[in-house]
Amino acid sequence: MEGKDLDIQVTQDAVSIAGEHRYEKHSQSNSKVHSEFRYGKFARVIPLPTKVQNQKVKADLKDGILILTLPKLEQEQSKVFKVNLDQSQSATASMQAGNGNTQSNITSQQSLQTT
Numbered sequence: 001m002e003g004k005d006l007d008i009q010v011t012q013d014a015v016s017i018a019g020e021h022r023y024e025k026h027s028q029s030n031s032k033v034h035s036e037f038r039y040g041k042f043a044r045v046i047p048l049p050t051k052v053q054n055q056k057v058k059a060d061l062k063d064g065i066l067i068l069t070l071p072k073l074e075q076e077q078s079k080v081f082k083v084n085l086d087q088s089q090s091a092t093a094s095m096q097a098g099n100g101n102t103q104s105n106i107t108s109q110q111s112l113q114t115t
Contacts, residue, residue, distance in 0.1 A: 003061045010054040012073060017066070018043040 006019040023038040051073040058069040 006061070006066070008059055008066075008068070010052065010057045010068075010070070012051040012054050013048055015046045015048065015068065015070070016043070017046070
């Protein structure tokens with residue numbers, strides 16, 4: 001099989017490989033001619049466990065073995081969110097980027113009324 005027989009498409013989530021293989025064999029002995037033909041189409045979709053940079057994929061075909069190099073997509077850094085509660089309560093939560101540790105400060109004020 002040659003590279004021209006393959007159609008390789010890569011999205012961020014999956015790799016699609018399609019192609020057609022052909023095999024022909026002709027032999028002639030004495031007054032007999034023997035011919036064999038094998039051919040067929042194939043298609044596979046392989047889901048990827050993580051998102052990839054589909055514009056930077058590299059492919060190599062050597063000795064019938066297809067090697068794809070798929071660089072991972074860099075993930076977005078964690079964002080910091082501030083949450084405020086209405087009335088006399090407030091809360092602030094922040095997330096540290098990279099290690100997933102969370103810390104929260106909760107402040108509440110209550111007023112007592114006496115009758």
